[in-house]
Amino acid sequence: MQQLDPKLELPRSPRPLIESNPVAEPYPVQALGGILGPAVERMAEVIGVPQALAAQSVLAASALATQGHAGLQLDGRNYPLSLYLITVAASGDRKTAADRCALLPARQWEREQWQRYREQLARYRAAQRQAQRINPADPDSKNDVLLEAEPSAPRLITTDPTIEALIKGLCHDLPSMGLFCDEGGQFLGSSTMSRDNRLKAVTTLSSLWDGSPIDRARSMAGESLRAYDRRVSLHLMLQPYLAMQLLSDPLLLGQGILGRCLMTWPTSLAGQRSYQAVDLSKDAALKRYHHRLSALFHQPWSLSPDGALQLSPLTLSPLARRRWIDLHDAIEAQLGEFGELACVRPNGSKAADNLLRVAGILAVVEESGVVEVDHIQRASALVGYYLTEIQRLTEQEPVCRVKEEADRLLRWLQAKDWKRFSIRDLNRNGPRFARKSSRHAANLLVELIDHQWLITDGHTFEVRHVQS
DSSP: OOOOOGGGSOSSOOOOSSOOOOOOOOOOGGGGHHHHHHHHHHHIIIIIOOHHHHHHHHHHHHHHHHTTTEEEEETTEEEOOOOEEEEEOOTTSOHHHHHHHHTHHHHHHHHHHHHHHHHHHHHHHHHHHHHHHHOTTOTTGGGGSOOOOOOOOOOOEESSOOHHHHHHIIIIIOSEEEEEESSHHHHHTSGGGSTTTHHHHHHHHHHHHHTOOEEEOOSSTTOOEEEOSOEEEEEEEEOHHHHHHHHTOHHHHHHTTGGGEEEEOOOOOTTOOOOOOOOGGGOHHHHHHHHHHHHHHHSOOOBOTTSOBOOEEEEEOHHHHHHHHHHHHHHHHTTSTTSTTGGGHHHHHHHHHHHHHHHHHHHHHTTOSEEOHHHHHHHHHHHHHHHHHHHHHHHSOOOOHHHHHHHHHHHHHHHTTOOEEEHHHHHHHSOGGGGSOHHHHHHHHHHHHHTTSEEESSSEEEESSOOO
């Protein structure tokens, strides 16, 4: 190939195509403690997912397991142990595998309950038919026969409910539920989040996070509802393009639902995941985690006559209380106009609440009747990670798609040691993403030339500053 004229080389140094954004911080796995932490580490290692992704699934499952048993009390205020989490990962990043492993105890409990429900429902319907046969001329004759109450559907985890169905489920079926979806687009694209319904949906979800009573007034008889002490945890796993839409949605930002969420967007491990010949069901760390959560799911909830959860009060030790107040005040001081958390004020304003919730979950999972200062310290490390992460995600500049692919092409050229090439070489042997069309390939080359990464004589291209 012909040597290019050195005079063509531009005197300026190449400019970066993409401004470097802060790299995601390592997830503080040790802060999860001796039950949750080792489970996260083994899931990440064997399944091949980032530790942050595995931790989200484990925290969500732990919130679901604990929220129906205890509530944190501090200075006359009540804090639910429910969590709302959002995880961003691309297709193929094994979101479903991680969620399936973390939720195994919940799914097993739910399956057992559904089997029992089918048996109870069959008996209930048989009793109805028997009552009807006593006096078939009187459809109300069954009212004179003592019948068991109709059994409740044990839908612990729901993936794509309408808000009305979620509310009815909490009021009539189970008082503690999880809205978990490993393909969050299924929920965000549903009728629940349509233009006409989304405001009602997000305000209802915000109210449930707060632990407020359910209050629904309707003119039709039997449709009005009032229910207390219901709990919902949420975990949505989203594709990156959906996450970008979410982070720029004025309704969601203005209403405050995102500020209640603990969000992470870990770096994908695609291309680095070798197969691990390990059966996680026999792994000691996972068995300990599954055993503890299974015990919590099989522990019956304490219910009042109206179906409300009678939560065991969880209190802070004096040292834990003092430490949490110090952390609360430190966070609040950074929410002002010039504070470090000014740009993520919705998340910062809920950080101290989320800190208490996480600390309470750790305490219950670790079978402690009191939240100790160690739980507060570890919860502080976890919530600090989420604040750093939301700052990273909301403060970075949007990336131009062409520049992103041009940068990807440059890294490919450097990795393959293509010092000189023609556009024909690129179209024949270049990476697939650069061969979509001749126009697309030309656009990528123009970006690289404009940023002084390529020089050309009009026929041949030479890569500058190739790593030797």
